[in-house]
Amino acid sequence: MHLLVALDDSEPGWAALEFACTEHPDDELTVVHAVDPTDSGYGEVAHLGPSGLLERQREAAEELLAAAEDRAVDHGCSLETETIVGQPADAVVDYAATNEVDRIAVGSHGRTGFSRVLLGSVAERIARQAPVPVTIVR
Template sequence: MHLLVALDDSEPGWAALEFACTEHADDDITVIHAVDPTSSGYGEIAHVGPSDLLERQREDAKELLAEAKDRAAERGCSIETDVTVGQPADTIVDYAADKELDLIVVGSHGRSGFSRVLLGSVAERVARQAPVPVTIVR
């Protein structure tokens, strides 16, 4: 089995990685971080420009994935990593389909009600759109 872990720098994201390493240690695991070029701090794009901002986001993603490799190794788990660019839910679903992966593992913040409507839920969108089973970890 080959599974995909979608990682952001959040407790649920790290919980998803831990789940994958605990429950699927003998399987192939690819961990990705989706860089969303449309999400930036207030005015950040005006100060550094779009290409510099994207490059900074990619560098941050590489550091995050290096930490993921370290955390996985501490659990005796070997992972592959990749940085993708695009809206996270769409990118995760497309990546899983393109690579013909068997399972997606994603963390969820567990928002409900108005905050979920306002902020959206990457995990929920992935679960609805994915061509493979999705495990949502909190």
Template structure:
């Protein structure tokens, strides 16, 4: 089985990686981080320019994925990593559809009520759009 772990730098994201490593140690695992070019702090695009901002986001993604490899090694878990560009839920679903993924594992912040409506849920959008089963870890 080929698992795709969607990783962001959050406790639920790390929990999803731990779940994949401990529950599926013999499966093929790919860990991806979606770099969202539309996600910028106030004024960063105007100050830095979109190309510099995207490059900084890619560098941060590579650092995150290197930390994931270190954490995976603690579990005796090896996997491929990749930084992908796009709105996270769409990019993750597209990657899964294009790369023979059998299951997606993603962390959820567990927001409820108004904050969920306001912020949305990447995990929920992935679960609704994915062409394969999705495991949501909290």
């Protein structure tokens, strides 16, 4: 089985990775992190412009995925990692559809408060749109 883990830097996201490593240690595991080019840049990085902001997001994604590889080793499992570009739910669903994924594991939420209500739940959108079963981990 090919299990796709959609990882963001949240506790539920890390719980999804731990679930994958403990429940599916012998399966093919791929961990993806989506960088969203439509995220606007405010604050100290706003001066970078769209291409600079996307590059900064890619660098942060590589650090996150390297940490995921380290955690996987701690659990005794191996995995592949990939940075994908797009709005997170759509990018994860597209990746699953084009890469022969059998199941998706995702954390229950990465955002909290008003932004979660306004933007909707990425996990919920993945579960509704995915062409394969989805496990939502808390």
